[in-house]
Amino acid sequence: MSADAEPAPVSAKPPVTLREVAAAAGVSVATASKALNGQGRMTAETRERIRETARLLGFRPNSLAQSLLRKRSFTVGLLTNDTYGRFSLPLMAGVSDALVDKGVSVFLCNVEDDPRLGQLHVEAMLDKRVDGIVATGKRIDRHLPVDLSNLRIPVVYAFTQPDPGAVGLVSDDAGGARLAVEQFLRLGRRRIAHVTGPESFAVVHTRAEAWRDVLKENGLPTAEPLLGAWSEAWGHDAVEKLFGKAGREGWPDAVFCGNDQIARGVIDALRERGIRVPEDVGVIGFDNWEIVAEATRPPLTSVDMNLASLGREAGLALLSLVEGQPAAPGIRKLPCRLVVRQSG
Amino acid sequence: MSADAEPAPVSAKPPVTLREVAAAAGVSVATASKALNGQGRMTAETRERIRETARLLGFRPNSLAQSLLRKRSFTVGLLTNDTYGRFSLPLMAGVSDALVDKGVSVFLCNVEDDPRLGQLHVEAMLDKRVDGIVATGKRIDRHLPVDLSNLRIPVVYAFTQPDPGAVGLVSDDAGGARLAVEQFLRLGRRRIAHVTGPESFAVVHTRAEAWRDVLKENGLPTAEPLLGAWSEAWGHDAVEKLFGKAGREGWPDAVFCGNDQIARGVIDALRERGIRVPEDVGVIGFDNWEIVAEATRPPLTSVDMNLASLGREAGLALLSLVEGQPAAPGIRKLPCRLVVRQSG
DNA sequence: CCCACCTGAGAAAACCTTTTCCCAACCCGC
């Protein structure tokens, strides 16, 4: 290992530039540029010759130089505080999918819940002249720990609380809840309980309200939803509350759960009591977290928030904003989808 | 909506440039640049005045222009085929963490298992002149569906199969398995079974071998590992195989599982049989997927692969490669860590 | 035969920053 030699780059030869292409084709850089971009006027023969030369040399335009000139970097940032990516990764997949074949790449920035980190990432992105930012999170009713309101570049909020006057995309939680409850009704269920997360979450109320509305519309008795945690353990405990009392006729014949983990806890607890799912009691979850939904016994019917679609829409919305199309501010709700497996 | 008006940008004013700072401070751009970068010679008073002006104007250097000049974009790509991010997100967090305060941002590119998509992403990244690429995946013994071997920029492989002669970082699976088995021994367990994933995975063999080695070293009888799927269902079934036979004395007193989902299945099945964990049988999982490990009853002891550290190391390795430091090629194994909860 | 117009292609500016080189002025010693 000769330390005195100059530090050996992996592979020395720099990328081929337009100037080299032009030289090789015997034209000026201007002509070469125009030939490759289909601009300007020249004989078809010249254009083709230049193109062929470029192809042969493996020329690829330096995106940095292009960006500098066009004031457009073909780069966007995805800001999230969802460390485990439970929500932001499907969303990211959608964003990326919508943008990749327009040549746009995505910076993923996890800011945890740290304002300093958020600041750092946002500044890095601005310095790199991202064309826009998609802000996302792990819940709909909280802001990211960064201020994106005066940014000079477009921002789209997806699955997180938007700033006033901004463009926001969220899932239609009420609609999703309706899907679940209506599925139960279709199956002939009449006493439909609701076990969900903590009171502090806005979606808890949105979904509970929709649950109650559907029951009312169908002339069925309503009750209070059971609020707790987003955990299996709470699902377990809730079954005790619902099915612990003697008198089988008071028992629900269906449980609509606020997320899949609760649903899993419910199903496990029901099985432990010898109550059959779905024969005796139907169970439907929320989120359609496949890894959980498919592991429950029986596999869990669940409401899917279509996060990838949400991401795609967010990507497209951001893109049109970047291109100067005015977009109607405000929150747009995208429909959920019921994934029917076996539990309800 | 007046379509004839020029498309209204969200906020028109362009970022402030060095030229503007220089003009405001009454100096040339050269001097301004040197003042801000601590280069060149000038009176302390001049330097301070320029800095103050820049601060006042909110000047931030255009990273694109800097990159063009320095041939260094302060940008890297993270390539993965792990759609749900189970492994790549913690890794990404590590990479990002190692790089963010050096001003380096990370493009996340999910290529699924689609070579076309891989090609697309890699070309986009190369065009954007990323300084290097971290390749990662969802298993250690498979290549990504892209060829990164002749790329002109450094590539580091983390948690995926490296190209020959490249720098690769993986978890020390054998060491991780040893941690688990030795924990059992420490607790006085003597009949330690191993339930793991499909034969086609290299880690299945690595971990099984380490498991057997530790048993041998301690003069304990060894058996064949139970190979199956990476699922709860398989964990369930495996318990039938292990504990189905009559004769309690033949039963294992510990089960080392190839991942947390199998472990969960095992624990659930044991409980259904009235076998207590950890009193009668200890269970240890692998991956330390918190969401699973903490939901099992009792909470699951599990081997953590330290993916964030792996990512951090990958980021640092890539960085030194980018800076021209020669790095020893070959695979480096990073230690795992046992997270003790209650199951074993 | 001359002028107007068109065609094909090149020169140069622009994007923004960094860095090298250069120059004017000043200070010092002699």
Next chain:
DNA sequence: GCGGGTTGGGAAAAGGTTTTCTCAGGTGGG
């Protein structure tokens, strides 16, 4: 008063591309 060194700061090139402007030569009409 003058040469040599130092000090503070500017001019210009470089990086790679796009776009506008310009220009030379050719063509057609009058």
